[in-house]
Structures are given as C-alpha cells and as structure tokens.
Amino acid sequence: MADPGPAKRPDRAPSAATPPAASPYDPLLRGPAYLVAELMKLIRREAAGTLPGAERMRPPAVLVLACVAAEGGLSQRQVSERLRMDPADVVSLVDILEESGYLERRRDPADRRRYRLDATEDGRLFLSRRREASRRLNQRLFAPLSPQELEQFTDMIVRVLARHDSRFAEFGPPCAGADDTPA
Template sequence: MEDRPDPLYASPTYLLFETGRLVRRTFARMSPEQPRLPYLLVLSCVARHGPLSQRQVAGRLRMDAGDLVGIVDALEKAGHVVRRRDPEDRRRYALDATENGRLFLGACQNDRARLDEALFEALSPDETHLFKDLLLRILAHHDERFTGAPDPQLRPEEPDGNGRPVRRDEAGQRTGAGISSGSAASS
C-alpha cells in the first residue's frame, strides 16, 4: 500500500484549524499559569476601550454574551476588572480594567512575544511579515474590525495632519493612502 499525502493538507481551512490547535497547545505549555486567550482578549478589550457593558464587550469581540459571564467573573475574582454601575444607565454595569489588570496585561506581552517567536521560528522575518499580512487581508475581507488594521509600513512616530500614521512604500516614499488633503501639501 502506497503512502499518499492526506488530501486535507491541501485545505487552507484545515491548516488554519491545526495551527489554532498548535497555538493553544504551545501557549498552555509555555505559560501554564496564564489564563487562556479569551480571558486576555476580554481584559485587553476592557483595558483599551472601557468602561464597557458586557454586551458591548461581547459585540466588539464577537463572543456570545453568555460565554462572557464566566470570563468576566474570573477576571473580577483575579482583580483584573471591576463591575461598576454604568453612569449613563444605572440599570446596567460597566466593566473597567483595574490597575492590577493593566499591569497583568502588560506582563503578558512578553509571554505573547515568546509564543510568537516559538511558533514562527521556522519562518524568516519577511515570511512572518507576509503571513501576518495575508491573515489580516483575509480577516478584513470578512470582518470590519480588521479593516484598516495597522500596516507594517506605517510609521506611528510620523503622523499626518490628522494624527494618523503616514504610509510609506518599500522605498520609504510617502504614499497617497495615509496622506490627508491637509498634509499632502506640507510634505
């Protein structure tokens, strides 16, 4: 019997599924003390955009509101988020990150960087860059949250006239994509 390649290996969807499984296994092995990624996503969302209602967090992250309850309970118990009455609607609660939660999230960045290094060590920096670009293009096509995601060619230290980063081509020249009408004349 001849050993033929598995036809699933030709499916990008299957390969993404297996990559997701690899990410979860590797993360659990490298950072067993840290909460799983959904917990970090919720904490990051609240730290970045809060205070937010649980419904707003669920909407931003495309999570089921029922699944979010347990995550928020665990984050609150750990002292990373607090539930407070929403000043705009006293009937509901708003979530906000605590200082402890923000510090924890910052400390997790080093672990995420190590995870990326471990997962993508088989790729060159240019290949990793291309891989991220392709994933962002796929995600942006299906989910508006990823439209306008940061482009690696953007230089945040050089904003245009409206405070947005300026796009540069591979030669370092400004391109029209990030130039507003007010800043084009000043370049």
C-alpha cells in the same frame, strides 16, 4: 515465531476507526483550512507552557480584559458587540476576570441599569506579562520564517479575515491595543 501483527493475521482486519496512512501531499491535508486548524492546535499546545499556572487564562478572557483595558468604561454588551462574543459568554468571562482581581464591574453612574467595566492595576500588569509571553511565543512558533515572510504571512491572514469580518479591514485588532494578547 514473531507475531505478524493485526493487519497480517487473517482473523484481525484493520480497524475501521484507523484511517489509512495518507501522503502528506494528500489534498485534504494540504488544504489551508486544515493547516490553519493544525496551526491552532500547535499554538494551544505551545501556549499552555508559556505562563505559570497562576498566570494562565483562556484567550477569550484575556481578549475581554484587553478590550476593557484599551477602552475602559464599557458595558458588558459593548464588549460583546466589539468582540462578537455571545453576551452570556462575556458575563462568564467577566466573572472570571473579576474573581481574579483583574477587572472591576460597577454600576454605571450615568445609567444605573448597566454595569461599567474597568481593568484594575493588577489586570493591566497581567496584560503586560501576557503580551510579553505572547511575543516570546510568536517568536518561537514562527522562527522558521524570516521577518519579511512573517509580515507577508500575517498580511495574508488579515486579508482573509477582512473579507469576512470588517473588524480586520484596516488590520486593526478588535479593540485598540489588544494586538496579540490572547495567544
């Protein structure tokens, strides 16, 4: 006789940790915030295989590098302010970028109390490869959308972000030239 399974056996009730199956049309599962969170999970999974291991770097570190490469000569505090990142997080990310040879941290000759950050040639080459990988990732992820739909989707995301974050008010990246680098 076949086992009726845990749900059918009187001695085993369904686990409280297992949620009941929900319809894909459940309002909770159709909410924009939930869908954006699921999209982010998809992006992280897909991005993990985009670059070889030596080229992988967390998106916040890439964003710091892109900001420094675009503007150069910034202090860690300026990067923190432009990207709205905690200063301690920026220091850790700068450490990673410096160890990778992508960024230089030197005393600012104009103010010896602060460090000046500059992207290295290796850092600029890394960003170039990362931008190309990001372009390919975006093509793959958003292939179901027509070019017009993708533009409209992007515009809608920017409108929502601009409502809550002035950096997106003119559809500009946090730092000039940092377009879609982090993905």
